[in-house]
Amino acid sequence: MQTSEEAELCFPQLLNTSCKKHIRPQSEAMFIYIVMSSISLLTAALNLLVIISISHFRQLHTPTNILLLSLAVSDFLVGLLVTPFQILFTEPCWLLGDLVCALFYLIPCITLCASVVNMVLISVDRYVAICDPLHYPTKITAKRVQICVFLCWGYSVFYSVVLLYDNLKQPGLYNSCYGECVIIITGAIDLIFTFIIPISAIIILYVRVFVVAASQARAMRSHITAVTLKSSATVTVKKSELKAARTLGVVVAVFLMCYCPCYCVSLSGYDFVIGSSAEVVLIFLVFFNSCLNPVIYAFFYPWFRKSVKLIITLEILQPHSSEANIQ
Template sequence: MQNLEEAELCFPQLLNISCKKHIRPQAEAMFIYIVLSSISLLTVALNLLVIISISHFRQLHTPTNLFILSLAVSDFLVGLLVMPFQILLTEPCWLLGDLVCALYYLLNFITLCASVFNMVLISVDRYVAICDPLHYPTKITAKRVQVCVFLCWGYSVFYSVMFLYDNLKQPGKYNSCYGECVINIIGPADLVLGFIIPISAITILYVRVFVVAVSQARAMRSHIISVTMKHSSTVTAKKSELKAARTLGIVVAVFLMCYCPYYCVSLSLVIGSSTEALMIFVAFFNSCLNPVIYALFYPWFRKSVKLIVTLEILQPHSCEANIL
């Protein structure tokens, strides 16, 4: 009887202060590990292709693509560091200690916050490009974009440390027994500052972008016959901006569909439940979907991936390749 009790504890030698195990069937555990590990590897590989593409090819060094690059970095970190630890959290016991638990949640918060505010920056970029195209080149410059990206990541780190300060100062403070990985945050404040406010900004900006884009598309169709060769470059530029707005709009919409369920579950106060764990992975899966959207809607991404996979980027002056 004693052996059976010990087998059900995370740390049998600690007995009463050790968490009880809830052991899954071996087949179910293997299935979860294989699926989640595959998603993690796919997320890393796809976002690495985005990072290499935009970093290597000079034609892709545009303000909009710098925002996409920043988003790809956060998605890459999710696949490389956050997802593997989240897989370990599906186990009955946390065996890596209180400090690693706190650092995992810190990294989780940083990447999540960075993703949300990168989406805000992308929405602002498309808003200016569509609603104020004449001033876009002067308002959205490469240097300003770099500063915005730097501030985005700096704020993400600051925000995450502030919300997890108590947990980082004393790791394991909120664990009720050995073998747990539990943190405590001010849920409503995080919901408002980390999700509701930025998501509201994204929604308002994209509603405005959608209205203007539709009116521009109608104007272009009604005047397409009267367009002369002199203005054809302007029309082409407008089409390019509208296509970029549509593609990035899909990215934002998918982002909302993946992250909203998690925050709704958090709001319903079922933290720590199996439902919450499922919603967390739905949110993380967004990091894998973004590169897939680029592959479907951006020809330059497909061309750059071909050059990367065939190792043609190793050739001299390959960064000057025409992929647009």
């Protein structure tokens, strides 16, 4: 029969080396399970619709949409793999071993890093489209964007492995007892490369984009632009690019609102306890961003609503459905 001391241990058979259970109230634990599970399922489902839409319909194979596809893949992995594992941290003990602990941190590190880099690439795409529209078709081609996406994911994997190298080389290195999952990284390096540098680049590029967009809008309203056929076509292109810039500006703004609180806490030097309610809320906010992106597309992109309708009704299984006009 277990004593009260043994009942409070993660591994009662390891009396001297086992961690104590950190049990949270049952109502709080149940609330976290339900919310996190719902967000995980919704995130995976919505982003899968984005992936199928852009991959299937040839009309959507544009440079900008390739970047959105890459972002959707990282968001899908967050919903499919990262969020479910995060639920395990609400448990009193970590029971899956040191190697799984290290791999658990590797997967979200890769996906979140890829999300940040994708946001930078989207900002660059909008910057060139608005600030240098005449050269946009030659500078931003589908092939170049595909190479950038490949490099984005390669960089994310390489950076994550380097960041977690000690933990992957010797899993459990920083655990103080059995039943614990502790990963220690150089916070300053992570803060600089996954927050300060990319966020600064995103803000600078989008400030420039909206300054130019505002000046173009004023020019169109005051009829300063020429009314020749050529310039009229250019204005039409600019209007569509401005609309895309506004939509992706919302995506970037939501991204910043979801990511900034977590990194600002790190920047302040405050250390929160792993598995605590404060940590769960901040991490949840970061993961929730992956669920919000497809919702934004549904509100602002008619092509997404049309493609989802075709997917749900299984019309994409029809011959030549990839050639459908959904713009």
